[in-house]
Amino acid sequence: MAETREIESFLTLAGELHFGRTAERLRVSTAQVSQTIRKLERRVGAPLFTRTSRRVELTPVGRQLLADLGPAWAAVSSALARAVEAGRGVTGTLRVAFGDAAGGQLLAGVAELFRRRAPGCEVEFREVRPAEVLPWLREGEVDVVLAGLPLDGPGLVTGPVLVRERRFLAMAATHPFARRDTVPVAELERVTVLRCALPDPWLDEHAPTAVTRPRAGLQELLTLAGAGEGVLPVGAHLRRYYPRPDVAYVPLSDAPRLEWGLVWREGAATARVQAFAEAAAELVREPA
Known part of the structure; x- marks a missing residue:
């Protein structure tokens, strides 16, 4: 069975397709990344990447492994994160993005309710341009975005509809x-x-x-x-x-009607995210 370090190295390299950047993200040397990938390839029995002096690409076996392993690893990582947060309580920092003044005002109200329930967690607001919404979510720049629905994409989760408007x-x-x-x-x-x-x-x-x-x-x-x-x-x-x-x-x-709701990455469904989504749903249910 593959070791955790091998899986993490494979998934990071599959995303970066660059040994140097992968090493930076994992905070190890490029040689260590190469050794770990070679060890995993020996375990699999086939090359997972093709390497030249100019580029790194997944082989057909590598692409299949990524398709099979990526969602499962995201689910495992999310489950572990939720377990850790459940043990500690909802703490840390939640990064929330909005696109305009109305969205910012709505999220400020949600944050006020959220902070009363989770005083050990900070909320950091970010204003996002439309073109940045999907990249910020996928790259982990923010944890949650208030966006127009549907906002579909691989690995994205949509919370309940918060606002419907003409x-x-x-x-x-x-x-x-x-x-x-x-x-x-x-x-x-x-x-x-x-x-x-x-x-x-x-x-x-x-x-x-x-x-x-x-x-x-x-x-x-x-x-x-x-x-x-x-x-x-x-x-x-x-x-x-x-x-x-x-x-x-x-x-x-x-x-x-145009609908608005919270969106987050499937692998980032932490206790903070879940608690914030619950606070948002409760806030909009309250009578004005």
């Missing part, structure tokens, strides 16, 4: 749509639709030619809409938190 279009105040009371979804085919980099199945279906601005933040997208570069589908809360003289907000008349 969908609006943000557009230039001089846009023809700005004079309407509502805009039917079918009208999206007639105009340029702006979108951020995050997945949005509903938008993919109703505006398949939408122009994606991969690195744009919310204020940049609103500026583009205000300048007449296109219309921007948004949630109703932006009318209150981001009023601008150059931007009009008009509801989409036949669109489903």
